Amino acid sequence: MLTLVMLPSLALAAQDEDTKQLYLLLSSAYSHFLLPIGSVLAGIMIIFGGIVYSTSGGDATKVAKGKEFIFGAITGLALLIFAAMIVQNIST
Numbered sequence: 001m002l003t004l005v006m007l008p009s010l011a012l013a014a015q016d017e018d019t020k021q022l023y024l025l026l027s028s029a030y031s032h033f034l035l036p037i038g039s040v041l042a043g044i045m046i047i048f049g050g051i052v053y054s055t056s057g058g059d060a061t062k063v064a065k066g067k068e069f070i071f072g073a074i075t076g077l078a079l080l081i082f083a084a085m086i087v088q089n090i091s092t
Helices: 003-011 016-055 060-091
Strands: none
Touching: 016 060
């Protein structure tokens, strides 16, 4: 998360060879490590939320909790994808 905050300020700095290498390293780490793991975790949370929702038996608190899991996972996945697009834009 800290890298996402710092990257725009780094983009304003002069891009010498070391800075370009840093951008490429961060982009590679994000696309090969963080994005796949986050996507898998979001998928697991969506499935878990669906199980909680479907086994609620009409209990309003369990239905709400299942919807929270699903909404949170979809929101997190959207943020992950947008962050990937930002990192990709900065590194090119």
